[in-house]
Amino acid sequence: MAGTVPSASLRDTFPKLLLENVRVRGDKPANREKDYGIWLAWSWAEIAGEIRALVCGLQTLGVERGDKVCICGDNRPHLYWALTAVQALGAVPVPVYQDSVAEEMQFIYAHAEAKFAIVENQEQVDKLLEIRPQIPALKSIIYNDSRGMMHYQQDFLYKYSDVQDSGRRFDAANPGFFVASVEQGAGSDVCAMLYTSGTTGRPKGVMLSFDNLLITANNGCLREGLSEDEETLAYLPMAWIGDNIFSHAQAYCAGYCVSCPESSDTVLQDLREIGPTYFFAPPRIYESLLTTVMIRIEDAAKIKQSMFHYFMAVAKRVGMDILDGKPVALVDRLLYGIGNILVYGPLKNVLGLSKMRVGYTAGEAIGPDIFAFYRSMGLNLKQLYASTEASVFITIQPDGEVNPESSGTPAIGVEVRIADDGEVMFKSPGVFQAYFKDDEATRETKTEDGWVHTGDAGYFDEQGHLRIIDRSKDVGKLRDGTLFAPKFLENKLKFFPHIKEAVTFGDGQDFVTAFINIDLESVGNWAERRNIAYSGYTDLAGQPAVYDLIQACVEQINNDLAADAKLAGSQIHRFLLLHKQLEADDGELTRTSKLRRAPIAERYADLITALYAGKTICPVEVRVTYEDGRTDTINANVEIRDAATTRAAAQAAE
Amino acid sequence: MTNIRKVSDEILLAVDGISLSFGGVKALNNISFDVRKGEIRAIIGPNGAGKSSMLNCINGFYHPQEGQITFKGETRQQMQPHKAAEQGIARTFQNIALFKGMSTLDNIMTGRNLKMKTNFLWQALHLGPARREEMENREAAERVIDFLEIEQIRKTPVGKLPYGLQKRVELGRALAAEPDLLLLDEPMAGMNHEEKEDMCRYILDVNDQLGTTIVLIEHDMSVVMDISDRVVVLDYGSLLADGTPDVVRADQDVINAYLGVTHE
Numbered sequence: 073m074a075g076t077v078p079s080a081s082l083r084d085t086f087p088k089l090l091l092e093n094v095r096v097r098g099d100k101p102a103n104r105e106k107d108y109g110i111w112l113a114w115s116w117a118e119i120a121g122e123i124r125a126l127v128c129g130l131q132t133l134g135v136e137r138g139d140k141v142c143i144c145g146d147n148r149p150h151l152y153w154a155l156t157a158v159q160a161l162g163a164v165p166v167p168v169y170q171d172s173v174a175e176e177m178q179f180i181y182a183h184a185e186a187k188f189a190i191v192e193n194q195e196q197v198d199k200l201l202e203i204r205p206q207i208p209a210l211k212s213i214i215y216n217d218s219r220g221m222m223h224y225q226q227d228f229l230y231k232y233s234d235v236q237d238s239g240r241r242f243d244a245a246n247p248g249f250f251v252a253s254v255e256q257g258a259g260s261d262v263c264a265m266l267y268t269s270g271t272t273g274r275p276k277g278v279m280l281s282f283d284n285l286l287i288t289a290n291n292g293c294l295r296e297g298l299s300e301d302e303e304t305l306a307y308l309p310m311a312w313i314g315d316n317i318f319s320h321a322q323a324y325c326a327g328y329c330v331s332c333p334e335s336s337d338t339v340l341q342d343l344r345e346i347g348p349t350y351f352f353a354p355p356r357i358y359e360s361l362l363t364t365v366m367i368r369i370e371d372a373a374k375i376k377q378s379m380f381h382y383f384m385a386v387a388k389r390v391g392m393d394i395l396d397g398k399p400v401a402l403v404d405r406l407l408y409g410i411g412n413i414l415v416y417g418p419l420k421n422v423l424g425l426s427k428m429r430v431g432y433t434a435g436e437a438i439g440p441d442i443f444a445f446y447r448s449m450g451l452n453l454k455q456l457y458a459s460t461e462a463s464v465f466i467t468i469q470p471d472g473e474v475n476p477e478s479s480g481t482p483a484i485g486v487e488v489r490i491a492d493d494g495e496v497m498f499k500s501p502g503v504f505q506a507y508f509k510d511d512e513a514t515r516e517t518k519t520e521d522g523w524v525h526t527g528d529a530g531y532f533d534e535q536g537h538l539r540i541i542d543r544s545k546d547v548g549k550l551r552d553g554t555l556f557a558p559k560f561l562e563n564k565l566k567f568f569p570h571i572k573e574a575v576t577f578g579d580g581q582d583f584v585t586a587f588i589n590i591d592l593e594s595v596g597n598w599a600e601r602r603n604i605a606y607s608g609y610t611d612l613a614g615q616p617a618v619y620d621l622i623q624a625c626v627e628q629i630n631n632d633l634a635a636d637a638k639l640a641g642s643q644i645h646r647f648l649l650l651h652k653q654l655e656a657d658d659g660e661l662t663r664t665s666k667l668r669r670a671p672i673a674e675r676y677a678d679l680i681t682a683l684y685a686g687k688t689i690c691p692v693e694v695r696v697t698y699e700d701g702r703t704d705t706i707n708a709n710v711e712i713r714d715a716a717t718t719r720a721a722a723q724a725a726e
Numbered sequence: 727m728t729n730i731r732k733v734s735d736e737i738l739l740a741v742d743g744i745s746l747s748f749g750g751v752k753a754l755n756n757i758s759f760d761v762r763k764g765e766i767r768a769i770i771g772p773n774g775a776g777k778s779s780m781l782n783c784i785n786g787f788y789h790p791q792e793g794q795i796t797f798k799g800e801t802r803q804q805m806q807p808h809k810a811a812e813q814g815i816a817r818t819f820q821n822i823a824l825f826k827g828m829s830t831l832d833n834i835m836t837g838r839n840l841k842m843k844t845n846f847l848w849q850a851l852h853l854g855p856a857r858r859e860e861m862e863n864r865e866a867a868e869r870v871i872d873f874l875e876i877e878q879i880r881k882t883p884v885g886k887l888p889y890g891l892q893k894r895v896e897l898g899r900a901l902a903a904e905p906d907l908l909l910l911d912e913p914m915a916g917m918n919h920e921e922k923e924d925m926c927r928y929i930l931d932v933n934d935q936l937g938t939t940i941v942l943i944e945h946d947m948s949v950v951m952d953i954s955d956r957v958v959v960l961d962y963g964s965l966l967a968d969g970t971p972d973v974v975r976a977d978q979d980v981i982n983a984y985l986g987v988t989h990e
Contacts, residue, residue, distance in 0.1 A: 107872075109868045222934070222935065335878065
């Protein structure tokens with residue numbers, strides 16, 4: 073298998089790597105945290121001392137090899153140290169989402185049979201006290217921040233620093249204990265258990281070994297050339313696999329410093345102060361950064377506005393090519409250089425991204441405009457395809473070959489293949505050991521020879537890049553056998569600011585059709601600027617001008633799809649604008665705003681029939697439920713339009 | 727919440743026979759009550775009952791014509807606000823009185839004014855002792871910011887903040903003075919339910935963790951009954967009742983003043 077395996081048993085566990093880092097770069101900062109408005113730093117030697125004290129302290133509390141220790145709180149150096157300390161004792165840390173409600177926590181604590189908990193503060197302690205009667209296995213709770221804890225008398229509560237103090241006393245009496253305990257660990261040991269978010273049923277405990285995390289992390293470092301000089305900000309939940317890799321495993325492998333924000337509300341300011349070189353964010357963070365920029369530009373003076381728009385247009389034209397090292401005309405290069413001094417540089421500085429060398433995004437599809445905005449300013453933003461079961465990396469976009477639609481090429485050491493039914497499968501050193509106490513699920517997900525089913529449908533494009541289209545179970549086929557991936561099409565539609573929600577149909581049909589919800593704010597604003605009067609959503613969605621607007625969006629997508637041989641057949645032939653917004657209250661969306669396809673298909677069966685029957689207008693009557701529980705019916709005539717499709721054959725001839 | 731606070735028997739503040747009038751209007755009429763060290767004492771009453779006037783007398787802004795006030799064993803009849811501040815009394819106002827153009831941090835730093843001893847020249851040059859003093863006071867201000875969890879608005883001009891946060895900054899400025907007695911004039915006026923809950927928690931935390939004695943005026947009865955140890959009820963400048971929330975709640979005079987009397 074490709075990639076380097078840290079075969080030397082000196083480096084095969086986190087605690088061993090910690091000691092290695094103390095030897096190699098003991099004085100370099102390992103963690104930073106902002107406290108009382110000042111960034112405090114701990115060197116590798118200092119964190120090793122803190123961790124050693126905690127290891128010995130946990131030993132005195134009775135933590136044994138194989139015990140599960142839940143860790144829960146915001147990103148704090150003390151909690152990252154706890155990860156390593158628990159591992160040094162041969163126990164297994166189980167990071168838990170800090171915003172979980174008590175019942176969700178109860179499930180995880182009970183399922184993991186956790187005996188200890190190391191938590192951040194009073195809030196987390198209170199949640200545990202509430203569910204404690206249901207989780208008898210839990211013996212002790214250790215808390216870091218003692219604020220508000222003064223009057224808690226329970227004898228199973230311990231303060232983090234007190235545990236460390238008793239650990240120091242134990243260490244003085246048993247000086248050989250720590251190193252001996254660290255040396256007992258081996259790369260094949262389970263070193264962390266992460267619960268998958270559980271969008272499909274109950275959360276499952278994914279068991280990962282030191283080898284899984286460290287070999288994958290190391291390969292990731294090699295791929296991007298990460299060194300001990302990187303700066304990162306740890307702000308995503310510790311219970312998420314990505315944070316374990318970016319803020320813990322890779323930091324230990326490469327020896328770089330991880331900074332923790334002052335609080336979750338100050339992340340954007342802290343980002344600017346730290347200036348990370350290696351940055352990860354889900355698409356929504358990039359979106360909100362962009363929105364803040366655009367709002368401030370709207371408020372800026374005319375001259376600044378025109379300067380911004382002029383140079384952003386230059387960047388849009390040539391910025392991505394410059395970043396990818398493609399040839400660009402000299403004039404454009406000069407303009408881009410000026411733009412960099414006047415606009416892009418200061419803007420990156422404001423966003424805290426001036427020093428960013430590598431930026432990742434994953435989790436969901438990122439809008440091509442947002443992606444292009446950052447890349448055109450010279451920020452090396454890349455998409456990756458990741459999963460907990462893979463210890464993050466499956467595919468990464470290589471430098472110079474970044475395309476908003478693909479997820480890149482397999483990461484070092486990862487093999488990816490497409491199963492006969494179109495499902496993406498992978499095999500890598502990061503493949504998880506098993507699901508905890510769930511052999512059946514393990515067998516369903518992981519084959520005998522180590523291949524993992526992702527449940528995603530995808531294919532490799534001509535460049536050899538993986539493209540993920542949808543969850544396998546949602547992917548269907550048109551009557552002529554063309555692939556139909558509803559979510560892929562709906563995402564494309566939703567990237568237009570005017571479109572809020574979309575539902576596409578096509579499985580077993582002759583062509584693809586779509587329901588569309590307009591974005592009331594965005595289209596409303598558009599209508600006001602054109603003096604189009606409207607009374608509400610239903611009225612606005614029925615306006616011919618709005619239909620024209622959306623039709624242009626649909627036709628643009630059809631044009632894009634035509635360029636892709638595999639997807640050309642799934643162009644949207646007919647569409648309609650729904651007369652009401654899809655609502656969770658009506659059972660059309662889940663509480664997290666995901667489409668519930670079956671109820672929608674049932675509810676709007678008449679409209680679907682009309683779409684395929686070639687009608688141009690369809691009367692509907694729909695019951696709606698208001699938030700207070702009252703119901704009402706809405707009658708409307710919904711117009712149905714044909715959208716022009718682009719012939720794939722014409723494209724093929726080009 | 728397991729709340730086992732210690733309220734001592736020591737009297738921190740005693741108000742004895744206070745009468746205050748503006749011309750012919752009697753704002754306060756022979757009011758007497760005391761505040762024990764470490765307690766949360768509420769003053770309630772309908773509009774115009776004289777609650778704010780009472781606070782203004784305690785911190786020396788108004789000078790009552792009759793009666794005396796004993797604070798930390800020192801009895802006085804006339805008092806200047808800056809003397810009250812030096813003795814350890816801090817307050818917040820019914821209408822927010824912050825410096826709108828200054829940042830949260832700067833506003834809180836103004837609460838440290840009395841703790842700064844170096845002269846103007848040293849401060850202007852930012853040299854020697856003034857520099858050390860600035861660092862000490864900044865640290866104290868940062869502790870307040872941490873305590874009230876307002877890190878994210880440290881550098882934001884106060885005028886741009888929503889109302890609830892401005893109230894919190896004002897509390898922060900009062901806390902920065904490290905007072906023994908904190909006077910809060912309607913700290914929750916105009917807040918929504920969630921903001922009120924937050925503010926209640928901060929008031930309890932201040933009392934519990936910093937050991938500050940608190941006198942507060944509040945209209946929201948559920949808040950008053952929940953957080954205060956003892957309640958003084960004023961009506962038209964007179965003392966109507968004084969006791970624990972349960973006693974006050976059951977008092978017929980209080981019920982009449984608040985709910986009106988039924989005439990049969």
